[in-house]
Amino acid sequence: MSRISEENYKLAKERGISRSTVFRRVKDQKWSIESAITVPTDNLKESKRKKSLFYGAQRGKLRSFKLPIELEGAWEDLVVESGLTEMDLASEIIALRINKSFSNHKQDLRSPSHK
Numbered sequence: 139m140s141r142i143s144e145e146n147y148k149l150a151k152e153r154g155i156s157r158s159t160v161f162r163r164v165k166d167q168k169w170s171i172e173s174a175i176t177v178p179t180d181n182l183k184e185s186k187r188k189k190s191l192f193y194g195a196q197r198g199k200l201r202s203f204k205l206p207i208e209l210e211g212a213w214e215d216l217v218v219e220s221g222l223t224e225m226d227l228a229s230e231i232i233a234l235r236i237n238k239s240f241s242n243h244k245q246d247l248r249s250p251s252h253k
Contacts, residue, residue, distance in 0.1 A: 140171055142160060142164055142171055146160065146171055146174075146175050147160060147175075149175050150174070150176075153175065153178070154179065155177075155179055159174075159179055160174045203228065
């Protein structure tokens, strides 16, 4: 395997490809150096992250959760499909569920049976 030269890194940088991306492509993903420094990066993940419900928001308390083992594969697929981090995806799903529950609760309070 060829060594990645400083000139390779410089050419990649001029194309908007970071040093770490070049290294990962060549060493971990076994790309040729030529491809690693010329193929544009996929900014789709970054654009999805910026559209995230929590992008730029001040972070709250970090929580962890357990997921039944039989759902692991589906969860991993959903994370990849979303382009978000596991934490951002989980946060969005939880926030959407809380908002939905809150909306339903407000409707219940307005219904005649609760007066």
